[in-house]
Amino acid sequence: KSPFAPRHLLSIADLTPAELTTLVRNAHRHKTGIKSGTGEIPLALRGALAGKTVAMTFSKRSTRTRVSTEGAIAALGGSPMFLGKDDIQLGVNESLYDTSLVLSSMTAAIVARVGPHSDVAGLAKHSAVPVINALSDLYHPLQIIADLLTIAEVNLSSSKTSLGLEGLKIAWIGDANNVLYDLAIGATKLGIDISVATPKGYEIPEQMRNVISQAAGTASKPGKLFETTVPEEAIKDADILVTDTWVSMGQEEETAKRLKAFEGFQITSELAKRGGAKDSWSFMHCLPRHPEEVSDEVFYGPRSVVFREAENRLWAAISALEAFVVNKGKIS
Ligand code: CP
Ligand code: NVA
Numbered sequence: 421k422s423p424f425a426p427r428h429l430l431s432i433a434d435l436t437p438a439e440l441t442t443l444v445r446n447a448h449r450h451k452t453g454i455k456s457g458t459g460e461i462p463l464a465l466r467g468a469l470a471g472k473t474v475a476m477t478f479s480k481r482s483t484r485t486r487v488s489t490e491g492a493i494a495a496l497g498g499s500p501m502f503l504g505k506d507d508i509q510l511g512v513n514e515s516l517y518d519t520s521l522v523l524s525s526m527t528a529a530i531v532a533r534v535g536p537h538s539d540v541a542g543l544a545k546h547s548a549v550p551v552i553n554a555l556s557d558l559y560h561p562l563q564i565i566a567d568l569l570t571i572a573e574v575n576l577s578s579s580k581t582s583l584g585l586e587g588l589k590i591a592w593i594g595d596a597n598n599v600l601y602d603l604a605i606g607a608t609k610l611g612i613d614i615s616v617a618t619p620k621g622y623e624i625p626e627q628m629r630n631v632i633s634q635a636a637g638t639a640s641k642p643g644k645l646f647e648t649t650v651p652e653e654a655i656k657d658a659d660i661l662v663t664d665t666w667v668s669m670g671q672e673e674e675t676a677k678r679l680k681a682f683e684g685f686q687i688t689s690e691l692a693k694r695g696g697a698k699d700s701w702s703f704m705h706c707l708p709r710h711p712e713e714v715s716d717e718v719f720y721g722p723r724s725v726v727f728r729e730a731e732n733r734l735w736a737a738i739s740a741l742e743a744f745v746v747n748k749g750k751i752s
Pocket of ligand 1: 482486555706708
């Protein structure tokens with residue numbers, strides 16, 4: 421690897437616990453500064469991407485990731501260039517390798533939403549500019565920065581050196597997917613325990629379990645990962661209940677089979693009570709949401725922080741762009 425190769429953000433696993441903490445803190449700083457102050461970005465960041473273009477290659481639909489990253493690029497003075505799957509030659513008429521060389525010769529960064537993770541890893545391998553993963557089948561780092569910010573806002577005491585999230589417990593009830601893998605990596609890095617309930621046959625694959633435990637190994641006091649096929653077992657003493665769709669983009673053909681396999685996994689107040697969640701439990705979901713994975717009563721109820729979580733995507737995107745594009749991977 422060339423010493424001049426840019427630093428990319430492909431997964432939360434790319435960050436040390438201290439860097440992850442800093443990204444979340446910076447997201448929080450920008451959020452409070454902008455919302456409480458003049459409504460503007462800090463002086464040092466204002467115009468940091470002026471005159472620069474950031475390519476956004478999205479091979480799948482997106483509401484939050486697209487709006488938050490386009491908004492973040494604009495907030496830093498740059499021009500987002502959205503390239504949907506029908507807009508460019510990639511995948512149909514041109515290789516990833518050629519696309520990567522061409523895009524990175526004309527832009528300051530590439531934000532990419534892909535199917536297989538190898539696609540975004542391939543783009544990054546040959547790109548002369550930072551590549552930020554906007555969702556692959558394995559990871560969703562921008563989501564997890566926003567999620568950790570949300571968890572901090574909802575549960576926090578503010579300690580100086582860390583975010584003070586150690587000892588919290590997340591219960592993930594649902595599918596083992598991209599959002600879960602990066603969340604488990606981020607949580608264990610910050611000392612948060614995570615217990616995961618998936619139906620039989622939908623457990624975390626061995627390879628991803630290894631990635632999570634390797635990532636946890638970078639923390640001095642890692643959170644623990646616990647796995648079960650019984651939702652109530654995962655929920656015991658949890659501070660935060662989380663789920664995601666049971667049918668991720670690209671799995672549409674499996675819909676009927678999945679809906680059947682996940683019966684009994686819908687998050688409801690009843691389930692939270694039966695499982696023995698902490699009295700103060702809150703509910704998170706990266707969205708988009710479907711009623712089968714969480715009842716309306718929880719999703720729109722007072723414990724739900726899903727719309728705060730969605731807004732936090734903007735602050736997370738600003739923080740990530742600041743670190744990886746403006747500061748070239750120096751996270752401070
Ligand atoms: N949570 C999330 O990434 O949403 P979008 O698919 O709408 O970007
Ligand atoms: N697991 C979902 C996340 C969407 C933001 C998917 O991959 O479709």
